[in-house]
Amino acid sequence: MTGTPAPAIRVEALRKRFGSQEVLRGVDLEIAPSELMVVIGRSGGGKSVLLRHLLGLVRPDAGRVIIDGQDVTTLHGQALDRIRERFGVVFQGGALFDSLTVLENILFPIRERRRLPAADLLPRAQEALAQVGLGEMGHKYPAEISGGMRKRVAIARALVTEPQVVFLDEPTTGLDPILVNSIHHLVVGLHRKFGFTAVMVSHEIPEIFQIAHRVAVLHEGRIHAVGTPEEIQGSSDPAVRRFIHGEVEEQAV
Amino acid sequence: MSGSLVLDSIQGLGRYGLDTLSALGRFGVFLAEALRWAAVPPFKARQALQRVWFVGLRSMSVILLTGAFTGMVLGLQGILMLQRVGSEAFVGPLVAIALVRELGPVLAALMVTGRAGSALAAEIGVMRITEQIDALTVMALNPMRYLVVPTLVAGVVALPLLAWVFDVVGIYGGYLVTVKLFGMSSGTYFGQIRAFLDTGDIWVGFWKALVFGLIITWVACYKGFHVGHGAEGVGRATTEAVVLASVLILVLDYVLGSVLP
Numbered sequence: 375m376t377g378t379p380a381p382a383i384r385v386e387a388l389r390k391r392f393g394s395q396e397v398l399r400g401v402d403l404e405i406a407p408s409e410l411m412v413v414i415g416r417s418g419g420g421k422s423v424l425l426r427h428l429l430g431l432v433r434p435d436a437g438r439v440i441i442d443g444q445d446v447t448t449l450h451g452q453a454l455d456r457i458r459e460r461f462g463v464v465f466q467g468g469a470l471f472d473s474l475t476v477l478e479n480i481l482f483p484i485r486e487r488r489r490l491p492a493a494d495l496l497p498r499a500q501e502a503l504a505q506v507g508l509g510e511m512g513h514k515y516p517a518e519i520s521g522g523m524r525k526r527v528a529i530a531r532a533l534v535t536e537p538q539v540v541f542l543d544e545p546t547t548g549l550d551p552i553l554v555n556s557i558h559h560l561v562v563g564l565h566r567k568f569g570f571t572a573v574m575v576s577h578e579i580p581e582i583f584q585i586a587h588r589v590a591v592l593h594e595g596r597i598h599a600v601g602t603p604e605e606i607q608g609s610s611d612p613a614v615r616r617f618i619h620g621e622v623e624e625q626a627v
Numbered sequence: 628m629s630g631s632l633v634l635d636s637i638q639g640l641g642r643y644g645l646d647t648l649s650a651l652g653r654f655g656v657f658l659a660e661a662l663r664w665a666a667v668p669p670f671k672a673r674q675a676l677q678r679v680w681f682v683g684l685r686s687m688s689v690i691l692l693t694g695a696f697t698g699m700v701l702g703l704q705g706i707l708m709l710q711r712v713g714s715e716a717f718v719g720p721l722v723a724i725a726l727v728r729e730l731g732p733v734l735a736a737l738m739v740t741g742r743a744g745s746a747l748a749a750e751i752g753v754m755r756i757t758e759q760i761d762a763l764t765v766m767a768l769n770p771m772r773y774l775v776v777p778t779l780v781a782g783v784v785a786l787p788l789l790a791w792v793f794d795v796v797g798i799y800g801g802y803l804v805t806v807k808l809f810g811m812s813s814g815t816y817f818g819q820i821r822a823f824l825d826t827g828d829i830w831v832g833f834w835k836a837l838v839f840g841l842i843i844t845w846v847a848c849y850k851g852f853h854v855g856h857g858a859e860g861v862g863r864a865t866t867e868a869v870v871l872a873s874v875l876i877l878v879l880d881y882v883l884g885s886v887l888p
Contacts, residue, residue, distance in 0.1 A: 429765050455767035463765045469758040483766045486773075535766075 388437035399595030415592030462532030477512030683785030698800025751851025786840025
């Protein structure tokens with residue numbers, strides 16, 4: 375791993391066990407500022423668990439997660455909240471609040487944080503919604519819009535606070551290939567515009583190779599390989615090849 | 628072999644005891660944390676009002692219905708029994724004191740448990756499994772403040788009000804049966820209530836309803852927060868919330884009934 379002098383996120387020897395199953399067995403990963411890093415790996419292989427460690431939602435058994443020089447695995451309360459205020463998170467199902475309209479969902483984080491004057495809130499939220507191409511959908515409830523639209527709203531909500539780091543947990547699960555590409559284009563476009571650091575967990579192979587700056591392969595609880603999309607695609611490592619070419623393992627269930 | 632069997636069962640018992648204790652501990656810690664957040668401004672009044680609406684006003688029809696019939700049954704049974712001993716004049720106080728001290732708070736609480744407690748546990752459970760609670764957390768907006776505190780406040784505010792509505796409707800239900808059906812004079816009915824029902828009874832009912840309101844919402848929030856996986860987990864959390872809240876209400880009714888003056 376080359377790594378830059380000051381990575382935005384550094385994961386060191388992260389271990390996590392749930393019951394008898396050790397999901398993370400010493401994950402090491404460095405993510406550079408403004409990089410778009412995509413973590414791939416098998417379903418149930420711990421990608422989302424890794425992401426939840428970066429967000430401070432899960433405490434590891436061992437290891438550290440350094441973001442902006444602070445170890446989020448040991449932070450609590452207000453110190454953790456201050457770091458999280460720099461985050462934008464797109465959860466797997468969108469995690470939009472059912473009881474609020476689309477526009478209220480986007481307003482929620484900026485209104486509750488009280489960093490902006492009240493008059494700026496609504497234009498800001500509307501702008502964020504327009505950026506994801508849903509300017510007309512503000513009055514609808516999450517249940518009334520399609521899955522693809524919900525993901526877009528979730529992206530708008532994650533970005534409305536102008537985060538420095540954006541985490542995306544499988545933002546394209548359950549979408550058709552055209553929508554997958556449109557979400558990817560949206561992420562790339564917004565990434566180019568705002569220059570945030572992005573960590574995306576994804577299944578979408580080979581589509582993610584077109585958008586990622588670097589790709590990390592999580593295999594058997596460790597980062598098995600990290601590299602540019604070309605390096606990963608050209609890898610001769612059997613585990614990486616099996617995974618990206620979708621070959622069934624001998625012992626696979 | 629039998630030695631290890633004995634040892635195993637002792638270990639099993641010990642583990643069961645420890646698991647129960649730690650569950651109780653988590654349950655208590657959850658409330659303590661909620662109360663701590665309730666003390667830290669800003670208070671989310673809008674969320675609390677929505678919850679009062681949900682727990683309180685939307686339970687109103689079921690409270691009116693059950694209150695009326697409870698009072699009517701009390702009036703009917705009371706007058707039939709008291710007629711045998713020639714003391715039917717006391718049916719008013721019998722209905723009123725039974726309602727105000729016991730049945731109003733308890734039955735209103737059980738109704739709210741069934742209607743709102745289950746719905747709250749399911750709603751919060753769904754928010755948990757669809758990561759809406761995690762979304763609040765990573766927005767640096769504490770779910771205790773935004774979700775749990777307003778719900779607990781709503782329980783504590785709504786239950787005493789609902790219990791009073793239950794009491795009043797029940798007393799008029801008793802009036803309907805004893806005065807309109809059995810021909811007792813309404814002066815006797817209400818006059819005897821005024822003579823025997825004192826403010827102490829009303830306070831007992833108030834404290835009970837307040838505690839039950841806290842129990843219902845506390846259990847519902849806790850079960851919703853600690854939901855298992857998927858739809859089955861939400862279903863189980865809902866059932867557990869209703870059963871646990873109902874049992875706690877009945878147990879605490881006895882405890883409070885014997886402790887309060």
